Amino acid sequence: MVSENKTDVIVIGAGPAGVSAAVTVARGGKKVILVERGNFAGSKNMYGGVIYGHAVNEIFPDYEQHAPIERFVSYHSYMLLDEEQSTTITYKNHKDNKNAFVAIRAKWDKWCVEQAVKEGVYFAPDTLVNELIVKQGRVVGIKTDFEEYFADVVIIADGVNSLLAKQIGLRDEIKPKQTALGVKEVIKLPEEVINQRFGINSTEGAAYELVGGPMTGMLALGFIYTNKNSISLGIGACLEDLKSKKIKPYELLEQLKSHPSVAELIKDGELLEYSAHLIPEGGYNAMPKLYTDGAMVTGDAAMLVNNVHFEGTNMAMISGKFAGETALEAFEKGDFSANMLCLYRKKLENSFILKDLKTYRSVIDILSARTSSFLGYYPQKICEFFNIFTTADGVEKHGKFVKFTKDFFRKRSLSELFKDGISAVKLVFGVLK
């Protein structure tokens, strides 16, 4: 391509996918521009709060010493809610608490880009890519508000909406059933108060996933993560459910905040920030085409998110790395065609990314058909059971258990229970096959 505005690789979007792609290319000795619409990396980005060490290790191996980490996650808790009660299961690994950590995106993304710039990436903030330049069926560059830039390879890392992947026909309009809306508040609290409420010390962190309560009957999960001096509290809810039930996400979040088990964790906190962002939920079945002549699609733009485990940043980082490596191999061969770039998909297929997405391919569909059971009725019943189990009130236990059991079957017909059983079996076999 003949142009003064020509580089080797352009990466669009400075989230985890884009920065990983860009730094990989720079380390391979090629010129790379990382283009970001925000005025700094992270300024437009929002997520729950957890980043996974395995992925960061592959991109920035000495991150632990320098990166803006809030707390390493030592406790993983699963809180089942009914209206007034909750049952929490907590897991703690005493040997290895470096698996995951909490970070604030505005700081984290900025730090990652600073590292990438030190390694030779040219960073262009405040630059919105309006469209891709396609010549004779091949992506050859980008159009911004100011100029046109050209490259041998363009890596698309522009996040969940990816208008750019859509422009070149790699993906369709995002569908409400395949999308969740995440809303989140960051609530300021003194460090000692957080430590005391979550039973942690200052080097430890807690991650909560919440089921039921105000989200009963919806494909929705809540989350709580402990930062150093604040708490991130939010909900991710399927757009279709929000629409069909005519529920506004911030109302759902307000209801969650007033649940007694949540309210006591955030009591007297000061609201610092409110944000909202979409999450791709389509998984393996909704993945777009991942490459074409001259371009590859990474991270959320490629729907690489495992919602069951809240894993998105790791898939974004590793897919970005694979796209960067593929670009380098394309330079070696002097071939930027789809035939060459299909190597990117092969790398994804051989990694945990497509293997995990394949494993979970039917989970969301199965859950969404049985939300009122798995994300409503059963969490409620578990809370009720523990209420009986733990209450000493002078009333004999046998009668209570008989009433509980009768109630259980009265409120859930045999055919409903049968459908739930079939779905549970499908879930297990779907994951194991």
Ligand SMILES: Cc1cc2nc3c(=O)[nH]c(=O)nc-3n(C[C@H](O)[C@H](O)[C@H](O)COP(=O)(O)OP(=O)(O)OC[C@H]3O[C@@H](n4cnc5c(N)ncnc54)[C@H](O)[C@@H]3O)c2cc1C
């Ligand atoms: C509520 C919520 C909770 C989540 N919780 C977690 C969690 O706890 N752990 C986890 O691992 N994942 C979580 N995720 C998912 C995770 O945030 C994403 O999977 C991850 O950020 C994807 O990275 P990405 O680089 O592909 O996209 P993004 O992080 O979205 O980055 C895309 C970048 O592209 C830029 N951009 C977009 N369009 C253009 C354009 N035209 N020109 C220039 N720049 C552009 C954007 O400004 C942005 O910086 C959560 C997501 C949400 C919404």
